[in-house]
Every structure is written in structure tokens, then in C-alpha cells.
Amino acid sequence: MGDVILTMKGIDKSFPGVHALDHVDLEVRKGEVHALMGENGAGKSTLMKVLTGIYSKDSGTITFEGREVEFTNPREAQDAGIVIVHQELNMLGHLTVAQNIFIGREFMKGKFIDDRKMNEEARKLFDQLGIDIDPTETMSRLTVGKQQMCEIAKAISHDAKVIIFDEPSAALTEAEIEELFKIIRDLRERQLGIVYISHRMDEIKVITDRVTVMRDGGYVGTLITKDCTKEDIINMMVGRVIYEDPKTESQVAKDAPVVLKVEHLNAGRMVQDVSFELRKGEILGFSGLMGAGRTETMRALFGADPKQSGDIYVNGEKVDIKSPKDAVRHGIGYLSEDRKRFGIIVDKSVAENSTMATLDEYMKGLFIDKKKENDVAQKYVDILKTKTPGVDQLVVNLSGGNQQKVVIAKWLVRNCDILIFDEPTRGIDVGAKSEIYHLMNELVAEGKSIIMVSSEMTEILRMSDRIVIMCEGRKTGELGIEEATQERIMHAATLRN
Amino acid sequence: MTNKKKGNAFTNNPIVRAIGVQKIVVVVVLILLLVFFSVKSTSFWSYASLLSIMDYTYYLAFLGIGVTFCLITGGVDLSIGTGMFCYALAGGFLITKMDLPVIVGILVTLAMGIVVGLANGLIVSKGGHAPFLATLCTMMIVRGLGAIITGGSSITWPIAGTPEGWTRNLFKFTLPSGTKVPLGFLWVLLAAIIMSLFLNKTRPGRYIIAIGSNKEATRLSGINVAKYQTLAYLICGFFTGLAALAYSSAFQSMTPGGGGGVELNAIGGAIIGGTSMSGGSGTIAGTILGVFIMSILQTGLPKVGLQANYQQIIIGVVLLVAVYIDVLKNKKLS
Amino acid sequence: MDKIKENAFVKKVGFNSLVLFCILILLYILFAVLVPIVNSDANANFVSWAHILSAMNYACFMGFLSLGVTFVIATGGIDFSIGPVMFCAALIAGYQLTMKEWPLALCLVLCILVGTAFGTLNGLLVTYLGLPSFITSMASMMIAKGLGSVCTKTQPVSWPQLSDASGNGWYRNLVRTQIGDMTFPTGLVILVIGAVICAIILNKTKAGRYILCIGSNREAVRLSGVNTKGWETLAYILCGTLAGIAAIFYVGVYTTVQPGLGDTFNNEAIAGCVMGGTSMTGGVASIGGTLIGVLIMALLQEGIMTMGLQINYQYIITGLIVLVVVYADLRSRRRRN
Structure with missing residues (x-):
């Protein structure tokens, strides 16, 4: 040198x-x-x-x-x-x-x-x-x-x-x-x-x-x-000091049924033979570094991208998911990683975005039931504490965190039992973050099940009941929250072959 | 270290690679078409018929060469059809109705092409308009312009045999023995060679390809994207002017407002010849071949009894197929 | 300026629509003043019922074309085949009517169906094969031109007059009805009803909601579990169907259709649509705006003709209008981003 x-x-x-x-x-x-x-x-x-x-x-x-x-x-x-x-x-x-x-x-x-x-x-x-x-x-x-x-x-x-x-x-x-x-x-x-x-x-x-x-x-x-x-x-x-308490033990009932089972999912280089299970009422954290293939796995699972092979079981029944429409029909909702590109429709209103996945239920004959739509949009604005002057406000005018809440609302309106949150708190301020965490806990308490893809170690440790780690397209580790540490997670996240 | 070879034995053959797979396919199609027409029609191979094919090819080839440059940048120029008519009408008007010397008419025709080409280029590169929309608007504008200049009347450039009619001889020379020689073919060949050299061996040509291949990367390499994008449209405009000369020398009267549809023949020819609508690829030789197919269709179909209307349907379908193949090609690349 | 925008009435009707309406009135005044000056003919008085009716003739069929193409542009696409498709429909149906003596009602239906067929073709090619919409619609424009001519054996077709012996002339009442001394502009009324229906579809139905959202962010809509391909195709089908309807209103006024023509109407329809506030990038569309845009185009056309100028000036002005309006739209979008 x-x-x-x-x-x-x-x-x-x-x-x-x-x-x-x-x-x-x-x-x-x-x-x-x-x-x-x-x-x-x-x-x-x-x-x-x-x-x-x-x-x-x-x-x-x-x-x-x-x-x-x-x-x-x-x-x-x-x-x-x-x-x-x-x-x-x-x-x-x-x-x-x-x-x-x-x-x-x-x-x-x-x-x-x-x-x-x-x-x-x-x-x-x-x-x-x-x-x-x-x-x-x-x-x-x-x-x-x-x-x-x-x-x-x-x-x-x-x-x-x-x-x-x-x-x-x-x-x-x-x-x-x-x-x-x-x-x-x-x-x-x-x-x-x-x-x-x-x-x-x-x-x-x-x-x-x-x-x-x-x-x-x-x-x-x-x-x-x-x-x-x-x-x-x-x-x-x-080696950071974690100020918020990580979860110490899983909140999932011992006899909770498996709501989602994925076996041998293959979708190109980024998703190689990935298999995992999701139990009812569980928050399953998906950790890994950039390029690990987590988003690609979720997209393949959701039908957003084509897959080469893989079996998906919802509540024990094998399902055929070829497009997002199929996945949504089976009760799966996907909150994209890139909210602006894939999550919200920027020049439409909060109400319109909220019902995008469920428009069929808000029809009165041939017409959209605007009142019913506004009511449900307002309901979730209240529940999620979305800061917006009204449900007619265009989403582009909201802050990042509130935009995210609108996307969450969309899937809640759909009443999906299985929710995939891909980087749910990215680009969101601290206050809104804890609101979203609170919401996630409430959802699983109600009996819903969540897969949470996150690159934030603190978030993974705070929210997950179990953690799956991926590295370059392969699943390289699985830890229960009781045994999970940052080091163990990072070890698996950098484990190649 | 081994290169991971894409493709198969045919496409990897060095001779095939050098010429270009698509061009070979086009030549095969061309030969098949020629065979088809000569079988189905006895008059197809007559000298007069071949001359006729040439007449259609000259202007279409010039248009094709010009629009190839726009397509390579990832854009398009829809104003070439009505533009060709407009410039020819303007030049012809000056010659026949204003009694100006022929050379003035020629210069005005070319100048108009250059000006409109420049305008198109600026609107696209500086205005940020989508090329199809921008050139659609100029297409409308020149269509109206041509008619206004001539006051609505049709124009015929001076006919062969008259002292002013020497432009006609440029494209179809009558030998003392009476046979007509398709001289125009030489000009097309010359233009093709020059523009091919320009595209492949000069900096502006290289940068035009680069812009179509990856505009952002080209910009990051310090190249003035707007300048070269505008240049592509300027070239297209100039060649539209040349096409105007070719058309007016080969055909008789031109009615104002005409020319619509011609651009699709030229664009279709370019796409068939391997120029991709997404930019970055395209050869002058391929375009000439593709344009040749279009002009053969245009002259051959009537000879087997299919009139203009059937031609339109067939050309429309051919265009769709060519675009679809282009879309498939691009899907395979990514 | 902002105070005006905040006003409740302005908000309800739409700022853009009001501006357009003002432009319409101003244009009328402009022509009323200019025409007598430019055209020395004694009859050239622009302010007359006759001129308004004449402009309305144009607005009728152009209105339906513009309404149709609004749906396609709302999805972020474009349809250049509408003019020739309209002519093709009129030719095919007219041929069956005059040469094959089909009943009029059936021919009217056929007319619309031809439009629907082309709309379906365009929609499928663009959404399922992934072809770029502008070149696809240009190719189908050629096919429409050729097909119309083939079906009528290259002959123009003249639809029956009102007083036609066969009794088939009653469709003309769709455009204009004579009640005693008064001429009632039925066509205009039907256009407005059509526009209202389109506005309802666009703003109040699932189809319209999806069409607008697809134009704004197709992928987000797909990821919400919606069958985007189907709904996008629907936009093209609507466009084609409205072109078929436009055909009826064209022949109801202009009687004769020539094969191989029609493409100038494409640009004029798009101009009317774009002036009305529909964005070429998709996601934003206004039926009311399109309607006023069409009226402006109709007025423009009538005024230019009455001034004694050729239609070619209209082509030039139309081209310039679209350039300017789209540029303004692009600028405002860039500023927002």
C-alpha cells in the first residue's frame, strides 16, 4: 500500500x-x-x-x-x-x-x-x-x-x-x-x-x-x-444498541394452523427453491441484504411475476396463482416495496385508492356507490390516523407515511387474511412508523397473518415472531424470535452456499 | 473464459452475423415475392413493369433512408408523407405558376424539407414532445400548407421532353434508341452508400445510434443529446425533400392534401428491414430492402388483380406483422 | 387568479371547462367581427342561425369521434384509425342498404358493429400483443380504408335523403327534425345525451374508474388484483363503437362517403379531446372539456370556411393547437414533478 x-x-x-x-x-x-x-x-x-x-x-x-x-x-x-x-x-x-x-x-x-x-x-x-x-x-x-x-x-x-x-x-x-x-x-x-x-x-x-x-x-x-x-x-x-425492546417471545398460539405454505418456489436467479410456512396470527419477518431475492419471492408468490415452479397452499388447499387477481381472490394482499411506482395511483383520491382492490363490492348496480366508498375510506382514515384534509384529497399531496397508510387501507378494505408488507416503513417518519407497528399487532391479534419483508434490523427484531433469512435467492436461515440475534441474522444474510 | 453464446448455429455463423439475420430473411421474402408475382402475372417481368417498380422505389427509398435516422433514435417522423407532397407542390408551383427557373424550385423543395425537419427535431428534443405526436402535428400543418401555397390546384412538374423537364431525365433517362433507363437507381444507391457511411463511420451517425440505444448513458458520456437528436430529424427532412424531387420527376400531377399513407410504407419498409422502433438498431441496406418489398407489393398486387384497396389492407397487415416481430425481438433482448 | 379558482361554482364546473367556454365565446365574437371584413360577399354574415346549424353538423359526428378517442387517450394510448373506421362503417352499412336492400334499422346496427369490430381489433393488438398503440392504430387505419373500399367495390356510397322513395330516409331525423317551421337539432341533443352517458361511464362506473387509473399507473392497478388487459381493451372497444355511431351522424348530414379518406378527422378529434383537458400521458380526461373542445373545432371550421379560406388553414391551425396544448400539459406535469 x-x-x-x-x-x-x-x-x-x-x-x-x-x-x-x-x-x-x-x-x-x-x-x-x-x-x-x-x-x-x-x-x-x-x-x-x-x-x-x-x-x-x-x-x-x-x-x-x-x-x-x-x-x-x-x-x-x-x-x-x-x-x-x-x-x-x-x-x-x-x-x-x-x-x-x-x-x-x-x-x-x-x-x-x-x-x-x-x-x-x-x-x-x-x-x-x-x-x-x-x-x-x-x-x-x-x-x-x-x-x-x-x-x-x-x-x-x-x-x-x-x-x-x-x-x-x-x-x-x-x-x-x-x-x-x-x-x-x-x-x-x-x-x-x-x-x-x-x-x-x-x-x-x-x-x-x-x-x-x-x-x-x-x-x-x-x-x-x-x-x-x-x-x-x-x-x-x-452492533447498535437497540432502544426499543425486541420481541422476546412469539405471540403465536402453539396450535395455530398453517395459513400459507410455499414449497419449492422457483422464479429465476433471485428465487431458488424457496420454501416456508406462515401460521395464523403470525408476523413472519423476511430479512436479508439487498439483492437477496425477498421482494422477488413475494412478487412470484403474489403472481405479479411469472414463476417456473412452486406449490402454494392457502389454508391447506393447493391454489393456482398466475396473476395478482388470483392471489387477491385467495385472500392475499401485497404492499409493494416501491409505493410510488406500484402502490398508489398518484393523481387519484384517497377514496379511489382505498377501494382499488375491492371495487366490485362498492357498486350500486352499474354505478360506483360513492357514499359507501367514501364511508369506508373515512373509516380507515380514522383507524389508521391518516393525515388528510379529506378522502377526496389526491394522494400525491400526502406525505410518504400517509401515502403508505392509504395503501394499507386498500388491503384492509379487501379484508385479506394474508398480508405481505414489503418494506412497510421505508421513508416514513418515526411517529407514523410506530402507528404502523401498532396496526400490525392489532391485525394479527384479530387473526390475520403477516409476512413482513424488511431491511431494518430493529424492525425485524421488534415485530417478528419468526424470521426467515435469504441470501442471493436462497433461503439461508430460519429463526424463532427467542433465539434470534442481529449477529445470527447477519450471518445467515451473508451466507453463500 | 468462454463467452456464453446466445442464439443458435445459424445466427452465430460469422457471415450471417456480418450481414444481419433479418436482412437475409428479407432477401428470402423478396425472392419469394418476386417468384410469386412472376408466376401469377405474365406482365410482371416486362421492362415497363420493372421501370414502374423503380419509380415507386425512388421516393420510397429516400423517405425510408430519412426516417431510418429518426427510428434509430427511438423516435419517428409521421410528416414525411404529406411533407413530400407539400415540398414538391411548393417547388412545382414556383416553376410552373410563377415561371421561376427549375433550379429555384428544386432548392425551395429541399429547403422546405430541411426547415420542417429542423422544426421537428427541435420540438422533439427541446420541447420534450413524444415524436409521434409532434410529427403528427407537423404532418397536418404541412398538409394544409402545401394546399395553401398552390391555392388548391394540382401541380405537375415539367414533363419530359420540355427544356424545363430535365429533372425527369435525372431519374429516367431516355436513350437515343428510345429505351428508358432507370437512372434514379444510381442516385438511390449513391445516397444509400453515403448515408450508410455517415451512420456507421462518422461521429454524428455513431451518436445518433448511441442515443437510440441508451439516451441517458449517452448523455452521461458528455454528448449533446439534443443536438444529435435534432440532426436525425433534419436529415429526415432533407431526404423528404429529395423524395419530393424523386416523386415529382417520376409521376405526373400531385394533388394538394395527398401523400397521407405514404409514410407508413416508408416506416413499414424500415421496420421490415430490421430497424427497431425502440431505437439503437437499423441499417440503410436493410431499409432499402424493406422499402423494395413495399414497392413490389404496391406494383405487383395490381398485376394479380388486386386493386389499391386490397393493397391497403395487405400493407396494413404487413405493418402489423413487422411491428409485432419487432416487439418480440425486443422482448427477447430484455 | 387563485380567488377565482377557489370559487365554489368554478370548482363544480371545472376551471378548465370555464376557460374553454370563454375561449368559445371569444372565438365566436372574433369570427363575427372578422368574417364580414375578410369576406366581401354580402351574404357573409357570421351571426346567423344557418351558420350555427352548419357548425353543429360538423360537431355532431366529430363529437362522437372525440368522445370515443377520449377513452383511449385516458388509458395513455391513442387511436388513429377512428376517421377511416367511421368511413368504413358508413361505406359497408351504406352499401348493404343501397345495393343489397337491407332494412335500414339493421344497417344502422351494422354500422355501429363495424366500428366495434375495429375497436376490438385495436384493443386486443395493443393490450394482449403489446404493440405500440400509435402504429397499431395507423395500420388498422389502412386496413379500414382498404376494407371500406373493397366492400363497396371502390365506389362511393350515398345514403338516402330524407324524402327518399324507399322510406329509408327517416334516419335523417336523428340529425335534424322538422317540426312545422322549426328545425330541431336532434343530432345535437343526442350528442349531449351521448356525452352525458360517456361522462357517467368515465366518472361513475367501474369501467371508467379502471380506465383512468390504468392510464395513470397501470402496474399499480394490476397489482391491486384487477384485470387491466380486459378493461384497457374495453376503452378501445368503446372508441370503435362511438366511431360507428359517428358514421350515422356523418351520413345524416353529408350523405356521400368516399372510400379511402377520413384521416384528417383523426387529428381534429384528438385536437378537440386534448383541448378539453384530456392528457396525452393518460389518467386525466374530461368529457365536458372534450365537448367544448369539439364545439371550438366546429366553430373554427365554420368560421374559416365562411371567411372564404380553404379547409387547409384548418389543418394548420389544428396542428398548431395540438402542439401548443400538449406542450402546456407537458410543462405543467414537469413542474409538478
Whole structure:
């Protein structure tokens, strides 16, 4: 490891209602692979977005190559030598590899583009890095792994001095990961500074020199990889003091029947042979890191996405769910993770949104029974304490928390017995959060059953009777609340194969 | 490390890849059509018939080349049909009713195409309108404009044989022996070669493809998206002007308000030739082939006894099938 | 401005509709003043019952077209086939009436059914095959043009006059009824009734609710357990059916239908719809607004004709109107986001 090339000191960034980064430090040296770890929402992406100029910081300093810098857009950062290789690759699928790498700075022969020279230069680049890719190949025909390598080559060709990898191995095969590591080692030898964002413990141990851990937007500490254990890292990731009491024992009756059974659900790479049970009156927490496949599992279960195989039993009876309509018919309701895109219809009213799943019951002959609709909407506004001037108010004008309540109301109006809440309190202020928790407890007390997908450890521990953990499409753990600890959950969430 | 190869033996064959699967399919379809028509109609292979096919192909090819650029950016230009008529009417009006020299008429025709193309480009890139809606509006506007300029009367460009009629000879040259030579074919070929080079070997062409492939990624690479998007529509407008020249030189009178429907032939031809409506892919060669199929249908169908109305139905169905195949292609990619 | 918006009456009727109504009145005054100036013909007096009736002729059939396309635009799609479909329906039904001597009532039904058939075709292609609506409807427009011509063997069709010997002329009363000395604009009344029915469908029934919500956020509706494909197809079916109805009101006034034409009406119908406040991005639609938009288009058309100008000016103005109105809509959406 050489001298320090990049220092981020005391970085602070807030969004309305959220303190995303709380005096975070990061120091990267030349010739170092520096891991950046933390749970979902710890602030890793936000920190990198501040570094590359997508967000502006509220306070703190960024020093690069001895000078203080502040970038206002990713291109500036790139020109200076700091490049991110994204998880969602930003590439031009219809052009060739070489054309992608040199887009915007093509080699010219007179008025025409010199493709031959571009291919040559690209080949040289790939040789340097020891990558075996044909520069004349169309980008979209490459595997994801190869596309990523092209992106790396592109970064190098921009004379990058610091390269940030954001979850690079998520879409790669084992062989491709080996190739990636070879390249990273090569880059390290060239005295580049590399930031490696990942949750894969075993990879961290293999390829990185130091590890910085973030938690809840704050900086926890930095360890030397070879001197620490996986448990050390996990402790830093989750070692928060939990102020609210976690649930200590399951509230579910010992003889509670199984209301939902899922067996061998398969839906692509993100849902591999997932099986679980839900009992009556239970809150089943689904924990895991980003990309674990929890939302994909729920969507496949709900019929929102196609599945390859899997059996679903509701109250002991096998059911055929091919679309959300089928699922709703069997009494299952799904509160999407992305409320604005999938949950609410923004330019319609609270009342209209509330009855979207049950409109059949609010008809008087051919017409919508507006009075009945408004009454039930108002009923749930009262129950959920939704802050709205009236049920005719357009949902777009409500705050996030209240929008969420409208979505919950929709499923309550439907009187679903099985409710899937996917990140129910995301983007919601503390006050509204506890109201939603209270509501969930009331619902299960009434005999309903809830699956709660959440990335918030405190939430999982507070609300769940049982916890299922997933990692990269597979179910990797199941714990009763009595035996669950943050460490155990995180262990399973990072367990690959 | 092995590349995970997608596709099968046929599509991975290097020669097939170099030419393009779709183009090969199109050529096969073309040959089948030619066989079909020559069998069903004795007059199909006559020289006069071939000349007629050429007449239809010239303007359609120019339109096709132009609209290909818009399609590659992920947009479309619906004003090319009525536009072609409008510009030809305007130019012809100046020549025949205002007694201006032919060259002026030609320049005005081209200039109008360029201006409208530029307008389309600006409305789409700066105004943020959906291309189909924006060009639909300009389609209406130029339709009315053409008629207003000529005062509602039909226009015929000077006929062959007259001193002013030399534009006709540009496209159909009469040899001393009396045979007519489809000279226009050369111009189309020339245009196709030049534009193909432009698309594939110059920066603007490359950026136009990039925009259609991933607008945001192109923007992040520091390229001025609005500029090149506008350029695509400008090119389309220019070629609509050229098409106007081709049309007026090949055919007789043009009535104002006509031309509606022609754009679908051109767009259909481009899609058949492999240009995707979602942008990023498309070749000039493919478009020429696709347009050729359209003009063969247009001339061949009457010869087997199917009049214009049947043609319309068939072309409508062909368009639907081409779009459906395009949709399937895109579904497979994602 | 805000105080006006807060007023209870304004809120009930709709701010947009009021603005449009004002535009309508202003336009009328404008023409009343301009026409005598531009057109030196002594008969060119715009302020007369005859001109209003003439404008109403246009508004009748155009009204039904616009009402129909409002449903499709509400789902976020578009239908460019409505004009030619209307003509195709009139041609096919008219041919059966005049050449095959089918009873009039049956032909009227056939007319509507042709429209419904095309609407169904468009709907299925767009929702089940996933084809983009603009090119699909353009292709079906071609098919409609061709089909109409094929069925009538390329001949134009003239529907019977009121006093026709066969007695089949009574359908003309649907447009205009002569009661003694007075001409009663039945067509207009039926249009308004039709508009009221459409408004009820759009605002008070399940179909309308789903159609608007699909246009706003199709996925959210699907995830609520609704069969979005079926309801979206319904919007296209309604559009086609109304185009079939429009055909009756077209021939009731203009008598003769030429095969192969009709596409200029597409833009005018869309213009009326868009002016009325229906958003091209879907989710927002106003039947009242569409109606006033149609009246404005009718007035525009009548005024331009009376001024002695060609219809081509109307094409240009229509194109400009749509550009401007949609731009304003885009701007206000962007500001909201």
C-alpha cells in the first residue's frame, strides 16, 4: 500500500427527514483494495454519490491527490480520475465493445471514425488487463461479467486513479469472479486506489486489504482485513444498541394452523427453491441484504411475476396463482416495496385508492356507490390516523407515511387474511412508523397473518415472531424470535452456499 | 473464459452475423415475392413493369433512408408523407405558376424539407414532445400548407421532353434508341452508400445510434443529446425533400392534401428491414430492402388483380406483422 | 387568479371547462367581427342561425369521434384509425342498404358493429400483443380504408335523403327534425345525451374508474388484483363503437362517403379531446372539456370556411393547437414533478 490518494473526512449529508451521512470518514491509499461494508441503508451508496458529485455534501472535506475537491457531476469526477463501475451498467448495448469504450472520444481518420484503430487500442487495453474479450463484439451479446470488464477497461482508459466497485460480483459466475479478482489485483499493482462495496464476506477476506464499516449513516471503524474475522465485521455492522425492546417471545398460539405454505418456489436467479410456512396470527419477518431475492419471492408468490415452479397452499388447499387477481381472490394482499411506482395511483383520491382492490363490492348496480366508498375510506382514515384534509384529497399531496397508510387501507378494505408488507416503513417518519407497528399487532391479534419483508434490523427484531433469512435467492436461515440475534441474522444474510 | 453464446448455429455463423439475420430473411421474402408475382402475372417481368417498380422505389427509398435516422433514435417522423407532397407542390408551383427557373424550385423543395425537419427535431428534443405526436402535428400543418401555397390546384412538374423537364431525365433517362433507363437507381444507391457511411463511420451517425440505444448513458458520456437528436430529424427532412424531387420527376400531377399513407410504407419498409422502433438498431441496406418489398407489393398486387384497396389492407397487415416481430425481438433482448 | 379558482361554482364546473367556454365565446365574437371584413360577399354574415346549424353538423359526428378517442387517450394510448373506421362503417352499412336492400334499422346496427369490430381489433393488438398503440392504430387505419373500399367495390356510397322513395330516409331525423317551421337539432341533443352517458361511464362506473387509473399507473392497478388487459381493451372497444355511431351522424348530414379518406378527422378529434383537458400521458380526461373542445373545432371550421379560406388553414391551425396544448400539459406535469 502506498500513500493516501483519497480522503473523505467528516462527510455529512441530510435529506428531508433523513440524516443519511453522519460525519463519515474514508481513507483510500494507492495500491489498496478498500472494502466498504454495511447493511442496506447504511449509507454506502450515498457516500459514493457524494464523492462522484451526484449529491452535494452538507459539510466535510474530500481530498484527492493532495488537493481539496468538490465535484458537481460524475463527468467531472471521471475527468479527474475517480470512476464508479455501477451495478446497473451504463452501456450502449447496440454498439460494439470498442465503440462503447471510446464513445465521445473516437479516433478519427479525417472525417471518419477509425474503427480499426479503436479496435486495436481496445485490444491493447484488454491485453494490459489480461482480459479476453473481442472488441468487435456487440455489447449486448456479452455476458454481464464481460460487460463489467468492459466498463473497467473504459475506466482505465480514462486514466482512472480511483475505481469504485459497487456490488460487482452480484451478477457474476464463480469463474467470472476469479477473472475480476485477477484484474483487481493487477489494478492494485498499478497503484490504483480501489473501493470495493460488497456484502460478501468471503470475497472481502480474499481480495481486500482494509475494511471500513458503516452503520445507520455513521462511520463505525476500519479494520485490516487479514487481522480480523467475519464475526468482527458483523459485530461492527450490527452492533447498535437497540432502544426499543425486541420481541422476546412469539405471540403465536402453539396450535395455530398453517395459513400459507410455499414449497419449492422457483422464479429465476433471485428465487431458488424457496420454501416456508406462515401460521395464523403470525408476523413472519423476511430479512436479508439487498439483492437477496425477498421482494422477488413475494412478487412470484403474489403472481405479479411469472414463476417456473412452486406449490402454494392457502389454508391447506393447493391454489393456482398466475396473476395478482388470483392471489387477491385467495385472500392475499401485497404492499409493494416501491409505493410510488406500484402502490398508489398518484393523481387519484384517497377514496379511489382505498377501494382499488375491492371495487366490485362498492357498486350500486352499474354505478360506483360513492357514499359507501367514501364511508369506508373515512373509516380507515380514522383507524389508521391518516393525515388528510379529506378522502377526496389526491394522494400525491400526502406525505410518504400517509401515502403508505392509504395503501394499507386498500388491503384492509379487501379484508385479506394474508398480508405481505414489503418494506412497510421505508421513508416514513418515526411517529407514523410506530402507528404502523401498532396496526400490525392489532391485525394479527384479530387473526390475520403477516409476512413482513424488511431491511431494518430493529424492525425485524421488534415485530417478528419468526424470521426467515435469504441470501442471493436462497433461503439461508430460519429463526424463532427467542433465539434470534442481529449477529445470527447477519450471518445467515451473508451466507453463500 | 468462454463467452456464453446466445442464439443458435445459424445466427452465430460469422457471415450471417456480418450481414444481419433479418436482412437475409428479407432477401428470402423478396425472392419469394418476386417468384410469386412472376408466376401469377405474365406482365410482371416486362421492362415497363420493372421501370414502374423503380419509380415507386425512388421516393420510397429516400423517405425510408430519412426516417431510418429518426427510428434509430427511438423516435419517428409521421410528416414525411404529406411533407413530400407539400415540398414538391411548393417547388412545382414556383416553376410552373410563377415561371421561376427549375433550379429555384428544386432548392425551395429541399429547403422546405430541411426547415420542417429542423422544426421537428427541435420540438422533439427541446420541447420534450413524444415524436409521434409532434410529427403528427407537423404532418397536418404541412398538409394544409402545401394546399395553401398552390391555392388548391394540382401541380405537375415539367414533363419530359420540355427544356424545363430535365429533372425527369435525372431519374429516367431516355436513350437515343428510345429505351428508358432507370437512372434514379444510381442516385438511390449513391445516397444509400453515403448515408450508410455517415451512420456507421462518422461521429454524428455513431451518436445518433448511441442515443437510440441508451439516451441517458449517452448523455452521461458528455454528448449533446439534443443536438444529435435534432440532426436525425433534419436529415429526415432533407431526404423528404429529395423524395419530393424523386416523386415529382417520376409521376405526373400531385394533388394538394395527398401523400397521407405514404409514410407508413416508408416506416413499414424500415421496420421490415430490421430497424427497431425502440431505437439503437437499423441499417440503410436493410431499409432499402424493406422499402423494395413495399414497392413490389404496391406494383405487383395490381398485376394479380388486386386493386389499391386490397393493397391497403395487405400493407396494413404487413405493418402489423413487422411491428409485432419487432416487439418480440425486443422482448427477447430484455 | 387563485380567488377565482377557489370559487365554489368554478370548482363544480371545472376551471378548465370555464376557460374553454370563454375561449368559445371569444372565438365566436372574433369570427363575427372578422368574417364580414375578410369576406366581401354580402351574404357573409357570421351571426346567423344557418351558420350555427352548419357548425353543429360538423360537431355532431366529430363529437362522437372525440368522445370515443377520449377513452383511449385516458388509458395513455391513442387511436388513429377512428376517421377511416367511421368511413368504413358508413361505406359497408351504406352499401348493404343501397345495393343489397337491407332494412335500414339493421344497417344502422351494422354500422355501429363495424366500428366495434375495429375497436376490438385495436384493443386486443395493443393490450394482449403489446404493440405500440400509435402504429397499431395507423395500420388498422389502412386496413379500414382498404376494407371500406373493397366492400363497396371502390365506389362511393350515398345514403338516402330524407324524402327518399324507399322510406329509408327517416334516419335523417336523428340529425335534424322538422317540426312545422322549426328545425330541431336532434343530432345535437343526442350528442349531449351521448356525452352525458360517456361522462357517467368515465366518472361513475367501474369501467371508467379502471380506465383512468390504468392510464395513470397501470402496474399499480394490476397489482391491486384487477384485470387491466380486459378493461384497457374495453376503452378501445368503446372508441370503435362511438366511431360507428359517428358514421350515422356523418351520413345524416353529408350523405356521400368516399372510400379511402377520413384521416384528417383523426387529428381534429384528438385536437378537440386534448383541448378539453384530456392528457396525452393518460389518467386525466374530461368529457365536458372534450365537448367544448369539439364545439371550438366546429366553430373554427365554420368560421374559416365562411371567411372564404380553404379547409387547409384548418389543418394548420389544428396542428398548431395540438402542439401548443400538449406542450402546456407537458410543462405543467414537469413542474409538478
